[in-house]
Amino acid sequence: MSNDELLLIAGMAIVTFLIRYSFFALGDKVHFPPLVKRALRYVPVAVLTAITVPMVLLPDGQHWHLDWRNAWLLGAVVSGLIAWRYQHLLSAIGGGMAVFFIARWLLA
Amino acid sequence: MLNLSIPSYPDYRTELWHGARDSLPMLVGSAPFALIFGTLAASSGLSAMATLAMSLFVYAGSSQFIAISLLAGGAGLAVIVVTTFVVNLRHALYSATFLPYVAGLAQRWRIPLAFWLTDETFAVVQHRYGAADASPHKHWYYLGSCLAMYSNWLIWTLVGGLLGHAVPGLDQMGLEFAMAATFTGIVVPVLKNRPMVAAALAAAVVALAARELPYKLGLMLAALAGVLVGLWLESREEGAK
Structure with missing residues (x-):
């Protein structure tokens, strides 16, 4: 490994760790005000939706694919329906993946 | 000996195992990314050791991809480090969200759990922390997800680096859909x-x-x-x- 590579990896590793550790470092010394606590409850839904929706509606990252021949969309809708109806995560994942792979195979 | 254990909570080993088990779709979904990262890194000019070291010490998929594409484009070190910072900034939100749950843990727990905090582990573990039971071992669940995701990421980076371009089409198989299905299944019930x-x-x-x-x-x-x-x-x- 060259010196440049060493510096690059060290730099990336340090900034990434400091971001991830930022709040953990504070431990019980910090108490979030109630407004911040309320705000944080929306983080998982907001972030996970923001990651998933573009993945599903633009599977190649560039073109909208808003029709029933989009296996990503079909699979995600089925996962969502199962999760909504049965509140069972593994069934939602399994059902969605089954539909996704069948749809890809049929539409190929 | 008196047995004062509380039977309603899973013990720490069960939590550890469940954390790894519930990360399975994420393992399937992220394996192609690690494999592709391993194969692409060579063509960007990164040595085999540096490729593995990046997965080992940085452990942040999207910024690793961006780093090798910037490297291939001839970008300087400072640009790549600053870009890594911006790309990974969202992890601060995860860190803040989990703080109430890890605040009572010793630093020897908080440091590794912070290092291993990825999108995938955040998704799986916040689901567990949100569960109604008051299990005192939920950080073991978190650790289980971390260990599974980390070893998976390292193994597939290594395989990718070794095989080079020998496994064509893995990125075309759509295994990443496992992640979309998991995130959907987590979000909808909330x-x-x-x-x-x-x-x-x-x-x-x-x-x-x-x-x-x-x-x-x-x-x-x-x-x-x-x-x-x-x-x-x-x-x-x-x-x-």
Whole structure:
């Protein structure tokens, strides 16, 4: 490994760790005000939706694919329906993946 | 010996195992990324050791991809480090979200759990922390997810680096869909009231509108929009009561 590579990896590793550790470092010394606590409850839904929706509606990252021949969309809708109806995560994942792979195979 | 254990909670080993087990779709979904990272890194000019070291010490998929594409384009060290910072900024939100749960843990727990905090582990573990039971071993669940995701990432980086381009088409198989299915399955049951639904919709719209922005800035904007819309509706509904 060259010196440049060493510096690059060290730099990336340090900034990434400091971001991830930022709040953990504070431990019980910090108490979030109630407004911040309320705000944080929306983080998982907001972030996970923001990651998933573009993945599903633009599977190649560039073109909208808003029709029933989009296996990503079909699979995600089925996962969502199962999760909504049965509140069972593994069934939602399994059902969605089954539909996704069948749809890809049929539409190929 | 007196047995004072509380039978209603799973013990720490069960939590550890469940954390790894529940990360399975994420393992399947991220394996192709690690494999492709391993294969692409060689063509960007990164040595085999440095490729593995990046997965070992940085352990942040999207920034690793961006780093090798910037390297291939001849970008300097400072540019890559600053870009890594911006791309990984969303992890601060995860760190803040988990703080109430890890605040009581010793630093020897908090340091590794912070190092291993990825999108995938955040998704799986926040689901567990949100569960109604008051198990005192939920950090073992977190650790189980971390260990599974980390070893998976290292193994597939190594395989990718070794095989080079010998496994064509793995990126075409659509294994990444496992992640989309998991995130969908986690989000949908939480959409129980109007502020949550509105937060999700706002995040989706902003993520789509801002998807062309570089360095995942669109993701940060979308998260911010979702949180603000959720809070705003929540306070309006409080006021209406």
